[in-house]
Structure formats: C-alpha cells, structure tokens
Amino acid sequence: MGERVIIDFETTGLSAMQGDRATEVAAVVIDETGIVGRFQSLMNGGRRIPPFVQDLTGISNAMIRQAPRAEEVMRQLLDFIAGRPLVAHNAAFDHGFLGAELDRIGEACPTGLLCSMKVARRIYPEAPNHRLETLIRHARIEATGQYHRALADAEMTALLWLRMERKLQNDFDLPEVSLELMQRIQTAPCKAVDKCVASFKRRVWPA
DNA sequence: TGCCAGGCCCTCTTTAGGGCCTT
Numbered sequence: 755m756g757e758r759v760i761i762d763f764e765t766t767g768l769s770a771m772q773g774d775r776a777t778e779v780a781a782v783v784i785d786e787t788g789i790v791g792r793f794q795s796l797m798n799g800g801r802r803i804p805p806f807v808q809d810l811t812g813i814s815n816a817m818i819r820q821a822p823r824a825e826e827v828m829r830q831l832l833d834f835i836a837g838r839p840l841v842a843h844n845a846a847f848d849h850g851f852l853g854a855e856l857d858r859i860g861e862a863c864p865t866g867l868l869c870s871m872k873v874a875r876r877i878y879p880e881a882p883n884h885r886l887e888t889l890i891r892h893a894r895i896e897a898t899g900q901y902h903r904a905l906a907d908a909e910m911t912a913l914l915w916l917r918m919e920r921k922l923q924n925d926f927d928l929p930e931v932s933l934e935l936m937q938r939i940q941t942a943p944c945k946a947v948d949k950c951v952a953s954f955k956r957r958v959w960p961a
Numbered sequence: 962t963g964c965c966a967g968g969c970c971c972t973c974t975t976t977a978g979g980g981c982c983t984t
C-alpha cells in the first residue's frame with residue numbers, strides 16, 4: 755500500500771455548517787514502515803472559542819489570535835496532502851471542516867475519506883466504546899501526546915490505523931491490505947466483516 | 962457541564978427512536 759495521510763482538526767465547535775471554524779489542523783503521512791511525515795499548525799479563522807472547548811483542547815483565544823490565517827494554513831495543508839488518500843477518526847466530522855475551510859479559499863475538497871472509527875467498530879467490536887482514546891488503550895498502543903490536540907490525535911489515529919491493517923493481515927492471512935479493502939470493510943455490515951474480507955480475498959488472490 | 966449537527970448503527974426496527982462519535 756502506498757502512502758496515506760491521517761488528518762485531524764480541532765475546531766470551535768461541532769458544526770462547520772453553523773459557522774464553527776477550525777482552530778488547529780494536523781496531518782501525518784504513513785507508509786508500511788510507520789509515520790514518515792508530519793504537519794501541524796494552529797489557524798485563525800476569526801471565530802471565538804467557547805470556554806468549554808478551550809478547556810477541552812487547551813487551545814485558547816489568545817493562541818489563535820497569534821496564529822496564521824486559516825486561508826494560509828489550508829493552502830499549506832493542501833500542499834502537504836499532495837493528493838494522497840485521507841483517513842480520519844469519525845471522518846464525517848473532519849471532512850465537514852476540511853470542505854468548509856477549503857471552500858473559503860475556492861479549493862475543491864478531496865473525496866473518499868476513510869474513517870478509522872467505522873473500521874474500528876468492525877475490527878474491534880468488543881472494545882468498550884470507539885472513542886480514539888479508548889481504542890488506543892484497547893489496542894495497547896502507547897499514547898504519543900495530549901488528546902484533543904491535532905498532532906497527537908492524528909499520530910494516534912495513524913498508529914491505530916496501522917495496527918488495524920496489521921491485525922487484518924494476520925487474522926485473514928492476507929498478502930497485503932489495500933485501501934480498497936479498508937474501504938470495503940468500513941461499509942460492510944458490522945456483523946459480516948469476516949464474509950466481506952473472505953470474499954475480497956477470493957477475488958484478489960484466487961486459489 | 963453539556964447543549965448545539967449529522968451520519969451511522971443497533972434494536973424492544975423497518976410507518977422509529979436513541980446512543981455514539983467528533984469539538
């Protein structure tokens with residue numbers, strides 16, 4: 755499998771559609787060897803961060819006032835992504851902010867984001883829940899930093915993604931795990947993952 | 962502190978409701 759980029763946004767709230775803005779973004783590149791590239795920046799979108807979210811993330815309005823403009827950061831992010839496939843934890847959330855911020859600078863939003871939460875619900879159905887923090891503990895991955903900061907969350911999502919790929923490869927004795935297989939898994943019925951992988955394996959590597 | 966949204970997923974479902982997950 756080639757390189758993939760894991761992205762994570764911190765924001766002023768939950769809804770880009772209702773005017774919330776990104777406050778920080780991070781992206782990490784992975785290949786079969788692990789994390790091979792990192793991008794992180796605070797970003798100023800001109801919207802105040804509510805106290806609850808400041809407490810959650812540790813990102814204050816003072817920090818944002820000194821940050822580069824959102825438009826500038828999004829152009830840097832696009833350059834960093836460079837057209838590679840994207841992954842995020844609860845991808846619908848990050849995709850919403852990615853699209854909204856790119857729309858503000860007249861750029862098209864990449865499509866087809868893969869979702870580590872959807873895949874995790876199928877690979878680790880026994881986990882207590884499927885929050886990033888819980889999955890990191892469940893998969894016995896060492897935390898790389900403070901949760902709810904973009905770079906740490908992107909790094910930990912990356913390590914979780916790599917771990918899930920490896921688990922699939924081992925559990926199903928696959929020569930490799932492709933993006934197409936991950937895409938199929940995340941849309942398969944939760945109780946039919948084994949059937950989905952077996953069908954894929956028969957088609958791609960016929961006996 | 963937890964609501965705000967939206968899509969997914971499960972079930973005591975499908976003519977629906979509620980929990981999960983992201984900030």
